[in-house]
Amino acid sequence: MRHRLLLALPLLALPILTHAQTAEARVTAPAGARVFRLDGNGVTYALGVDDKGYLRPIHWGAAVAEGDPLAPPIVAEPSSFDPAPTVTAQEYPGQGEGLVTDPGIKVAFADGNRDLVLKYRSHRVDGETLTVELADISQPFFVTLRYTIDPATGVLARSASVRNGGKRPVRIDQIAAAVFTLPAGDDYRLSYLTGRHAAEWTLKDVPVTPALTAIESRRGLTGHANNPWFAIGKTGQTDEAHGPVWYGGLAWSGSFRISVAQDVLGRVRIAGGFNPYDFGWSLKPGETLETPVFYVGYSGHGMGEASRDFHAFQLTHILPEHARAKLRPVLYNSWEATTFDVTEAGQMALAEKAAAIGAERFVVDDGWFGARDSDRAGLGDWTVNPRKFPHGLKPLIDKVKGLGMDFGLWVEPESVNPDSDLYRTHPDWVIGFPGRPRTEARNQLVLNLARTDVRDHILGWLDRLVSENDIAFLKWDVNRRWTEPGWPGASPADQQRLYVDYVRNLYWILAELRRRHPALEIEGCAGGGGRVDLGMLRWVDEVWPSDNTDPSDRLAIQDGFTHAYTPAVMMAWVTDSPNWANTRVTSLDYRFLSAMQGGLGIGANLLKWQAEDVATASKWIAAYKTIRATVQRGNLYRLVSPEASASTSATMYVGRDGRQAVLFQMLHSSMWRDNPPAILPQGLDPARRYAVRMLGGGALPAGVPASASGAYWMATGLRAPLKGDFAGAAFVFEAL
Structure with missing residues (x-):
């Protein structure tokens, strides 16, 4: 049936969506009934x-x-203090x-x-x-x-x-x-x-x-x-x-x-x-x-x-497109390689390196627009910087697409630098109280999206940007929170509508942008995970859980994230070592195994990589593509959480059709003569027989059979004999 x-979707002037289901739901509320x-x-x-x-x-x-008694419970008044x-x-x-x-x-x-x-x-x-x-x-x-x-x-x-x-x-x-x-x-x-x-x-x-x-x-x-x-x-x-x-x-x-x-x-x-x-x-x-x-x-x-x-x-x-949505492509983002030093030649050189290791999407981050040579100026002026891109974005986009990748850009539509043409023209467009100081953060103020003229301006330049360029993807960022939440020009009785109308108009912009450009994909970001919720997930294809890309920290971040939200939207990057967040040194293998547990991205400076780094990255990206559907759309089992006191953590992803599963085992640190217990998989079909292999190649650990029943694997378990600090391995189960 x-x-x-x-x-x-009560906040949006959009039709209610319908989706076919094979399971049955029942709403029982007969006329004259007192129980529903x-x-x-x-x-x-x-x-x-x-x-x-x-x-x-x-x-x-x-x-x-059905038929069991259901009725509002009788209330006993405990005392005269609680009538x-x-x-x-x-x-x-x-x-x-x-x-x-x-x-x-x-x-x-x-x-x-x-x-x-x-x-x-x-x-x-x-x-x-x-x-x-x-x-x-x-x-x-x-x-x-x-x-x-x-x-x-x-x-x-x-x-x-x-x-x-x-x-x-x-x-x-x-x-x-x-x-x-x-x-x-x-x-x-x-x-x-x-x-x-x-x-x-x-x-x-x-x-x-x-x-x-x-x-x-x-x-x-x-x-x-x-x-x-x-x-x-x-x-x-x-x-x-x-x-x-x-x-x-x-x-x-x-x-x-x-x-x-x-x-x-x-x-x-x-x-x-x-x-x-x-x-x-x-x-x-x-x-x-x-x-x-x-x-x-x-x-x-x-x-x-x-x-x-x-x-x-x-x-x-x-999620947008729901079950029809594309799997997250392997992404390369140029931010950590270039920061604001964005040039046509420099981005082309990075694109060649990204394509060579198997990236499918190339994203230019901050610094491509306006007078944007630092975070002090240019935010709000969303025109291509002619000094950095003398012929516009087309030559770079053509290069990226010729390399077999699609093209994306970073944008931050909701904020403005006081040192910008937009602010000089419309100083009344920012959130604040007239005559009062306004707090700047990252040298920027917040535009008042509750205003329809601001809303329409933002949609206008976004629409032009995507219409005039072959852009497949936008990384939508916001890098500060509100302060002094006033709405200049609104009546005193309506000032606090700001809290609702701002978000409603944000959703409206995203909805209308997607309507005009159905193939466009969007990542939600707010200095990392500052705006991840079921409201945003209605309009974005993926989210950036944290600016912290350290692979060990990310295991804990990803563990918490997946309690609430699907790994299908969780982007994770491989970046350089030592990591900027904590100066921790980790191997490239470990960084990839950590990031492959969601949507895989690379944010390292590829121009500094050696031949062995390129070979390692190419191997893991190719391996990831063989398990991507299982990781992004499968059932997640958190086998061993990455707690501070645990030496090992483990997660398992089981494809929804049950034909493939992947078990990641990640070692934080080991001591002499450590003998950790076997990891017990979950979610396999007990009656099915599964072959097992090491993701990325290599021999199975001693004592691990090449195939066995799901019941055997879940009862007996298996483990990689990991030693040292920050090491990992992944087992792939394939139904025979």
């Missing part, structure tokens, strides 16, 4: 209306059998009746009333989407909740929209995309991803307590510090392969907040949406405000299965 998944449920892939999400008219959460987790309305768990509570947990929405009406009590009004089912409307008990204020469940993964998409049906504005101070409730318990643990520039994607694990934990960004973009993803497991039950996991990600690329805490009855409350910090929205009469989509899922088999399900969902429903 074929089904279509309808995923709402969504089922898919062994997951049930249920909600219902109680006798007082509140919309209540009932169940989120493993599938409940019943304040402890009644609601599906989307308004800030009213003394609510003290994070609300779905907090408002102030024009008459000064700040009490909002939302009750059920109606519902409808459209295919696999449930829509429920709530309304305040007296004010003409309405909330519409949308629910869609994916039949293949059980991932639930939730969002909300609010409408002012009155005659005077309503100030919205806080609004979430969704609120979730887990049953009472003292054994929940929260995992989240945190870090800083060049040290992103550190997985943290903390107990869930009554003290609220806020995973947030206040920076105007997603940020390096916290990512809009969470996972909640159970102490003593949940690990990589076992136990329950509730997880999710917010599809928003601006300031966000996900809050997690126990309430007074020990239930876990999760809310996520726009960050209420410095947020305010004057909702005009008749106006509607839509939230981002909050995607959540449940796994009964640990963090590994949760990741694999979320990866599969992203590949099928989030």
Whole structure:
């Protein structure tokens, strides 16, 4: 039976996409019903209306059998300090009746009333989407909740929209995309991803307590510090392969907040949406405000299965072109070789070297435009520098394409140097408060994309650049966060719309650029991993997880990244040694084996490579192309995480058809007489027979048979006898 998944993209004036499915999802909400449920892939999400008219959460987790009783739980008032309305768990509570947990929405009406009590009004089912409307008990204020469940993964998409049906504005101070409730318990643990520039994607694990934990960004973009993803497991039950996991990600690329805490009855409350910090929205009469989509899922088999399900969902429903998307080509980027010293002759010389080792895409980074000889000038002036490229980009592009590669450029559309023609012409186009100092970072300011004239200007020059040149790829970078978030020219009541309208217009530019140039591919970058989220992944083909390219650090970065996001979008570069980030010295073999665990790129200065370096790189690039589909689109098993105390880490990628698998074993350091245990593969078909070989050639280690059953490999394991520091090996399994 074929089904279509309808995923709402409420922030975009675009049609809802449909995708064929072979699994079955079910939305049960009969007319006159008081209980609604969504089922898919062994997951049930249920909600219902109680006798007082509140919309209540009932169940989120493993599938409940059809016919089993589902009803809103009875609320016992614990004391006069916590009256019943304040402890009644609601599906989307308004800030009213003394609510003290994070609300779905907090408002102030024009008459000064700040009490909002939302009750059920109606519902409808459209295919696999449930829509429920709530309304305040007296004010003409309405909330519409949308629910869609994916039949293949059980991932639930939730969002909300609010409408002012009155005659005077309503100030919205806080609004979430969704609120979730887990049953009472003292054994929940929260995992989240945190870090800083060049040290992103550190997985943290903390107990869930009554003290609220806020995973947030206040920076105007997603940020390096916290990512809009969470996972909640159970102490003593949940690990990589076992136990329950509730997880999710917010599809928003601006300031966000996900809050997690126990309430007074020990239930876990999760809310996520726009960050209420410095947020305010004057909702005009008749106006509607839509939230981002909050995607959540449940796994009964640990963090590994949760990741694999979320990866599969992203590949099928989030990424541009979805399952039809091309595999990531092997990329060469010239930044570390030339920095701003970009010339036609120099780039041509690098292109020849890149093609010789097997690169498929050549990308010119910063320095090709305007008066751009350093980061102090020229940003915003997106015309080809005639001194560096006297005949434009065409001779270089022709050279690159003649070498069998396609051509890409680095751009940073959202910022401007004060020393630029654009800023001198439009000083009012930057974010800031009139008459107040403006903080410069990397000698640049942020353009106000919330303005339609700025939005249209950026789209205009991008469209011309791609139309006038044979450009296959853009690396879209942003190298600073917001400061002084003012909107010159906007009314005081509408100043804080900046937080929403900026991101909406960013998405609009990306969507329109892709519509006009369907073959164009885009990489999302924000000084590394500063803007990676499900909102950006809707519009970019790949992301740059970190500016830190050290291969050992990257193993930890990649481990954290893949808890939330698919390896299909995760770019990793081989760069020079010692590495710029920490001066660590590593072999070229080790650097390639680290970078090959995602989308492979090379950023080294090829002009300095010796013949043996070229031979090594050529070998590994050719080998990577034989496993690329498995790494980028397969199922990932994190066998041994690269923790600081571990000498060895291991990951395994299994093709979705089960015919190929790749196991990477990476040694951090060894001691005399070390005898680490065998690595146990996962994800193979026990009944199938697999031949095994070393990726890149070479003999199998002693004692490793040339072929065996999947059951044998997963029970017995295998290992490369790695010695020394920073060494690696990879085994390729092929079904016979």
